[in-house]
Amino acid sequence: MIRYIAQRLSYSLLSLVLLSLTIFFFVRVTGDPALLLVEPGASQADIDAMRQRFGLDQPLWVQYWSFVVSLLQGDLGQSFYYRTPVLELYFSRLPNSLLLALVAMAFSLLIGIPSGILAAVRVGCFWDKAGKVFSLLGLSLPSFWVGLVLILFFSVYLQWLPSSGSGTFLHLLMPAFALGWYFAAAHMRLTRSSMLEVLGSEYIKLARLKGLPEALVIGKHAFKNALIPVLTLAGINLVIMINVAVVVETVFAWPGIGRLLYEGITFRDFPVVQAVVLLGGIMIVAVNLLIDILYALIDPRIRLER
């Protein structure tokens, strides 16, 4: 067990090193990083000062080392636009992103799981077909366009919901739907296939042979076991949601991390852009590690492998 965790941990650390190398490497290969680190329109003297301050005249490995050291100290630089440390900004926006992601997740599970079960229990029925169309659209429509059309319909024509901003629960509805549809489709597909697999298993046949009512077979025996992979995916998706909400948050002016990234692009605020990408990657690596370890705790077959 300890060996397994140590192995997973070392893989994750390696991923983090590669992640920092990727970001470090791309910034330096594609041009002069000093130009990215100074404000647009800075004078040559300012650029030179920045080059000296960040040691950009040093050899590459020295630069990488100081990049990692400041990263470990939680120093991701200063935002040009807000004039505050980037990390502070990031954490001030994180709760908003989390709120949006949680509501979108709740929505995607509320739609995805019941419709997935229904589709699996009655393969080929009307609901199965309707579910297929729903999931195909969810996987094909760009979320930002869904958001724009929602605004057009519910804010401009019907004037039922606020078009942008935050504050009340009503502000959350449209962005959560726009963000959650894609994930609802993914959760539905997985619930359906997982449920179909479980329904074909021996213990379900036994439960039926025992003469249990169908509702009990599906609701208690099949549902619980089919849910495990879906909830795992949902766990990963929550983190992914936080990180892919850029366009939806931009459309609805929702003050989360995605919006921060958008502001970073529009104001050419490079430290902000770099921080959002880096922290997003770290978050996902951490969640993957957590899931690997949890799986090993639950399922001995995994930790005994090799």
Next chain:
Amino acid sequence: MAMHTDAVELPSRFALARSEGFPLVPTFILVGIAFVAVFANALAPHDPEIGALAARFRPPAWQAGGSMEFLLGTDHLGRDVLSRLIFGARVSMVVGFTAVIFAGVVGTVLGIVSGFLGGWVDQVIMRITDTWLALPALTFAIFLAAIVGPSEMNIVIILGLVYWTRYARVIRGEVLSLKEREFVKLAIVAGCSKRTIMRRHILPNVINSAIVLGTLMLGVVIVTEAALSFLGVGVPPPKPAWGLMLADGKKGMMVGYWWLTVLPGVCIMLMVLSANLLGDWLRVKLDPQLRQL
């Protein structure tokens, strides 16, 4: 005797199109968009990049105030929406296909090399693949676009860099099982060089999977391109890209100029939906191994 040879003859590629469940409508739509993209110059009634400010925010022809001159209305600079949609098809097609092919070539080559050579080469390539797969694709693409600045060429390179990992993963898995097959072992015994085996024996056997993946990736790539353009780090204005049109459309949305928001989105939707349906069908038809995906 002639009948016998007929029976063993392999079905031609065109036979696929006549087989059951062929997604006729999606294929028709994709071919239609490609046709429009190629003949954009002849089809577009107006210049897509130059408008007349006097004619701004004209509604589509069938609405009050619309005219036959601007069939689908005009945008905030008085540019003809229909012409921009037509030229936008060209941008989406060019960016979509080149990015998919670029990512496909890089991913397939690395997947074959990684799977066939094994050892430390495999370790290095797969660790990089895993790390890059962990980065949210859209955020990673935005980061790269923010460094190199917007242009069509850069978008293609960025999308290629972000999405090759998907190919590498799948192709490597296939190569691992191909490696154990008799014909590959025979080739090794016969003294073929590693490069020859990879090119002559492995590549032809994974090309079908690469094509299926490519079709499925087309939709993803087009949505990502639209999102990047929408955020202002994709195709630079005044080029008519559908994502860019959506961003511009926001200017007239709150006063109800729906055509600027709805129409470009419908184009994106049709293209992505068609690519996904065709990809799903190809996956089942060409490559039973990928059905699980």
